[in-house]
Amino acid sequence: MAQNRGVAYVKPGVVEVQNIDYPKLSLGSRKCDHGVILKVVSTNICGSDQHMVRGRTTAPTGLILGHEITGEVIEVGRDVEFIRMGDLVSVPFNIACGRCRNCKEGKTGICLAVNPARPGAAYGYVDMGGWVGGQAEYVMVPYADFNLLKFPDKDQAFAKIKDLTLLSDIFPTGYHGAVTAGVGPGSIVYVAGAGPVGLACAASCHLLGAACVIVGDMIPERLAQAKSFGCEVIDLRKDALLPDQIADIIGVPEVDAAIDCVGFEARGHGHNCGHEHPATVLNSVMDVTRAGGAIGIPGLYVTGDPGAVDDAAKIGMLQIRIGLGWAKSHSFFTGQCPVMKYHRQLMQAILYDKIQIAKAVNVDVISLDDAPKGYKDFDKGAAKKFVLDPHGMVAA
Numbered sequence: 001m002a003q004n005r006g007v008a009y010v011k012p013g014v015v016e017v018q019n020i021d022y023p024k025l026s027l028g029s030r031k032c033d034h035g036v037i038l039k040v041v042s043t044n045i046c047g048s049d050q051h052m053v054r055g056r057t058t059a060p061t062g063l064i065l066g067h068e069i070t071g072e073v074i075e076v077g078r079d080v081e082f083i084r085m086g087d088l089v090s091v092p093f094n095i096a097c098g099r100c101r102n103c104k105e106g107k108t109g110i111c112l113a114v115n116p117a118r119p120g121a122a123y124g125y126v127d128m129g130g131w132v133g134g135q136a137e138y139v140m141v142p143y144a145d146f147n148l149l150k151f152p153d154k155d156q157a158f159a160k161i162k163d164l165t166l167l168s169d170i171f172p173t174g175y176h177g178a179v180t181a182g183v184g185p186g187s188i189v190y191v192a193g194a195g196p197v198g199l200a201c202a203a204s205c206h207l208l209g210a211a212c213v214i215v216g217d218m219i220p221e222r223l224a225q226a227k228s229f230g231c232e233v234i235d236l237r238k239d240a241l242l243p244d245q246i247a248d249i250i251g252v253p254e255v256d257a258a259i260d261c262v263g264f265e266a267r268g269h270g271h272n273c274g275h276e277h278p279a280t281v282l283n284s285v286m287d288v289t290r291a292g293g294a295i296g297i298p299g300l301y302v303t304g305d306p307g308a309v310d311d312a313a314k315i316g317m318l319q320i321r322i323g324l325g326w327a328k329s330h331s332f333f334t335g336q337c338p339v340m341k342y343h344r345q346l347m348q349a350i351l352y353d354k355i356q357i358a359k360a361v362n363v364d365v366i367s368l369d370d371a372p373k374g375y376k377d378f379d380k381g382a383a384k385k386f387v388l389d390p391h392g393m394v395a396a
Helices: 047-053 154-159 161-168 170-180 196-207 220-227 242-250 280-288 322-327 343-351 357-361 368-379
Strands: 005-011 014-019 036-044 069-076 088-091 138-141 188-192 212-217 232-235 255-260 289-297 331-334 363-366 385-388
Touching (some): 005 368, 014 368, 047 368, 069 161, 088 161, 161 343, 161 357, 161 363, 170 196, 170 255, 170 343, 188 196, 196 212, 196 220, 196 357, 212 242, 220 232, 242 280, 357 363, 368 385
Parallel strands (some): 188 212, 212 232, 255 289, 363 385
Antiparallel strands (some): 005 014, 036 069, 036 138, 036 385, 069 088
């Protein structure tokens, strides 16, 4: 019988590579004739995974992690018409049926059919339908014709695989944050957070034609990474107010658009930077976004956080200064990125050398066995995007 291994969440701060079941084309007791099995070529560690591994969600022990997947098709269900054996494909982290009302409206991040608990599903993620994650050697993908993005030329794709692996999540997610914030030619933008999604968002702002992209973070190495591809940076450990630091760069204390790429584990700025203040980013971006501007919020906020700072935050109730946003007529856009809305266009941008997204987020390819170390380094704030290479295909 074929073997499989995957990265399992064991307890807060601990993951390990375990022997797991080889995937089947089935959904419980039902056959999954619309699915395929992939040999995983690359699968990435995401900041959303890190929330679970820190114990900041209700993720169960034994959950196989991983929702950022690129793979080679090795088995095809009977009802799959357009995906073929041997195809190299990108897997959107959203699992979508393609049939429900939301999918037909292009809202694939909140498919109504793939998760009995709530709208929206993802591989290897808490409360997202129980789907087995892709930080593994092999994984099953349902609704393959609808979900998968096939790369048109396999050799060309392998030559750019470090970039293309980012199409499953962080590149579309960062781009979505920028688009929903209204970023366009000549925009001046503030991006909160220089983790991989924040860096992908900043690079996306440049792709969209922004005149000035300002990135704020507390980790010098991450700020240096943002600066390496043309961003202005703000060290949020300083006691100076954020509007004043923005004014030092552009002459005025406000921007056209802002994107929250941090989410619910945000820390306070300046002398409060050692303490968690989960609403601080949302409040600060309202403070610095001009009246009539928009705020994109790809940063993750949850309905259940056992490690939160207070009882309200444990159920996602934060002290957001919504009155300020109302007074300034701000638009807010939240939720999972609908990856399929963007991934084909962003693939073309990569293939035609319009962006070097792997360089922007500083991709570091490691083996599946090194995943526990990757999680530890990422948790310490490494200015890298860790990409797992289960079969040595990326290295080759």
